[in-house]
Amino acid sequence: MKKLYSNKLVIASLVFPGLLVFLFAILAPICLSVYYGFTDYSGMGAANLIGFDNYKALLKDSTFWLALRNSLLLAIGFICIQHPLALIVAAVLDKLQGKAEGFFRCVYFIPNVISVAVIAYLWKFIYNPDFGLLNNILHIFGYQGKVNFLSKEYAIWSVLIVLIWHGFGWGMLIYYTGIKNIDPVLYEAASIDGANKKTTFLRITLPLMKPVIQINVTMAVISALKQMETVYLLTNGGPGNSTQFTANYLYQQAFKAFKYGYGNAIGVVFIIICLLVTVGLNKIFAEKTV
């Protein structure tokens, strides 16, 4: 058995496709990015090595920092708005039985299976000051003016709302599964002890959900960092750069401003940040659980 299981040729043949894909689609582009990040390549013509100039410029590039700040805002929004809501709704849903439970679960998840392209354009219309859904709702409540939800003050929040709306079902479902996995014996014990619903939720549900919450928080931070598609279609970073995100910014720099080299430098820093944040969060949570 051991001989069979340590046959190098077989091992190689099993791992080869995976490694090939990894090398070709992930490692190679990153290496290429690192190389172009050191050049002044515009996208056409010749590329000259210019050392760390791109990275120096990046440090001083206020738009880049703005993009990072927006990611942070988004992450906070996810953690402070989306997740508590999702957790509470999941806990409430858990109390239902039968058809209603399945029905609500299904309805909540539907936005999640719809393409970002549709979602972004749909919300563009919903936010439209002249005939958009939201302004019409405000009219019903007696507000006569027109609110521009995508103005520089509100745009980042409007983006956040779309993302929360779109991702709500996903977050809810994960919490829901987590809650379902909690041993019902614990609840029974609690109710025998005379605990009310609130205490049960705070004392039993929440603590036991900790690992799930940690995973969700990590995912929220990462997805806030990686945000691109919704923003690209909804605001493309505007007005000004008020809703700029790193991925969108590097795309714009490379393909719009003819700064392919600079765009790649942003990409390299972007990758490093994502790695650091993921590792960092895992570390923090690992220590806490111990």
Next chain:
Amino acid sequence: MKRKVVAGMMAALMAAGLLAGCGNTEKPASTSAADKSTSAAATSESSKSESSKSESTASGDAVTLKIFSNLPDRKNGQGLVEQTIIDDYEKENPNVKIEVEALDEEAYKTKFKAYAMDGMPDVVSIWGQPSFLDEVLDAGVLAELDQDAYKDYGFVSGSLDGFMKDGKLYGLPRNTDVAGFYYNEKMFKDNGWSVPETYEDLLALAPKINDAGFVPVAMDGGDGWPMAIYLTDLLERVDGTISEKVNKAVADGDFTDPSFVKATELLKASADAGLFQTGYDSQDYGTAMNLFTNGQAAMFYMGSWEASMALNEDIPAEVRDNIRVFSMPATKDGKGKQTDIAAWNGGGYAVSANSKVKDEAIKFLNYMYQPDKLSKYGWENGVGMSAQDQSAYMTGNETELQKQFLDIVKNSTSTTGTTINDRGPSAFKTSIESEIQNVTNGTTSVDDFLATIGTACK
């Protein structure tokens, strides 16, 4: 890696140069005078060596031409014109199949740059402006065209200038573009508004229109470039001869001249006065235009290419039949007049330098510019003015809009030429088009705005 890429590009460049029978090889003037067919024949000879040398491919092998266009709406206006010509060409040349990829202008420009890195479609839309063309030409991705071949095509004088570099021609202009305020004449009449004589009148009109529950001017502020055109228009009103000042400012990276300050302040004052719709700074072309075409806005600031609105069946007749236009009115104490119009030769077509079917591509390009194609069809579809002499196609049945635009051009005392955002490198364009949103909505001050766009020139 780098050496390989560079070498590859050099090879492509040289091949392209050789194929075109010109370019940067040591063959001087003699080739430029070559007759029209040589370049085409030369290409066919080397790219498909075994095929016949005959220039006509009508009976030849099947050819697929890829066209990359910035006109996604193939059923109206300019896009329809382009598609009609393509259909004509396919009919006349049954062996040729033409594939069109069409994207919105913004998406188009992005993708164009991506294409420019390696391998472009055969015929592409381009803009004869430094912001777009300089880097493209430096990279050598466009084929040189034979200037002499176009002597009889009736191009308006000066219209080819933007498409030239070092005396060589790389593209042909499609339109003469003029910016103006489209307005809904019926709405104006019904509400008792009169067409503003001065810019101050226009500003005074804004609250009235707002009070009546309409948007004064629908503005595509989300894209940045329409406001840059607007700014150019205002600069001309303030200064009178802005063209040289802009060139100097771009060259020096210094926009502190009082004219720039004044015009930018005027633009900001207009936004503050509620001249544009709520959320103008985040709404795109379609949204702005729909406000106007659905009777929600009294005016729409855009270029003459939208004159085809008057014939667009998707637009309610009540609006469609009442669209008129006026050019940017003069300001009270400015040096420019209303007849100093914002006009330029922007969009056009070019052929990819390393196209595998370059002879066919050039043949198609020339076909498009036969006077009875782009110019005639364009005129019939009301898309505004081509860059060629169109007088032969005047029928007297033109839409009011077309006549008005003709008058604006006929009576013009000067034109601005390329607009401010397109006069610098693309980094400058990116900067001004996003910063102009910030300055109008009050995120940045006028001085900061001018300083920032100045920095982007360097």
Next chain:
Amino acid sequence: MEKKIKTKKQWTVGRVLLWVVLICVAVIQIFPLIWLVDFSLASSNEMFTKGLLVIPQKIQWGNYVKAFIDGHFLLYLKNSLLINGLAVLLVILISLMAAFACKRMIWKMSGLVKTLLLLGMMIPIHATLLPNYKIYNMLGLTDTIWALLIPYIAFSLPQALFLMTGFLDAIPVELEEAAVMDGSGIYRIVFRMILPLMKSSVATVAIMTFLNNWNEFMMASTYLSSPTWKTLPFSVLEFTGQYSSNYAVQFAVMALTAAPAVLVYILLNKHITKGVAMGAVKG
């Protein structure tokens, strides 16, 4: 019977509140879509209404005809299905093989290779857009199906591998030992024995991969140019340009594009929920 009594008993203020919350959230989640469908059946100038919904004077089915034909709906749907289907298949195969090799086979580098492959999970996919575009161009892969397949596989693989190794743990080694006794080779064990045993895990990986890639368009719009391989989201992207002056048709194309996924989800709701739950809690 018992249930009935239970519900009756609990029909209190708290329970009413609970229902109100649930219904409110449901309305928020679903109303925008109702609004979308409603407007897609109206004509463009009916949209400038002050009410929440419009009652179209005449139901404009023509909007959908235009969306269906001019949006290349069938072609793009076919492309989406094909590309995603292939990606799912390959991801399952590759991840299963790699998971088995890293988890069960005995070799020194197994840990390292596994970490390496999992590293992909942390790489922001959009950071590879620029260099990958360059690479695909050099290899002539742009505008081919590979330009989408490769990155789709690459960025779904880490998660799939993660799930597969997790699930593989649940399969007792004794089963394999028995198979080895019978003289089976490794390939036979992996594909004939393990694969059927892991049906539900494979379903989870399939669902996760599909959901990840079905709606992707950033790479598609960067790497593709001709309609040959364009995927469903392009219907929407192209339409906003083509029908910029006709909102209703834009709404129709959005509704049409969203429809397949929503329908499939409603039909397979239970399985998908289960799959996502399994995948998400593990991953």
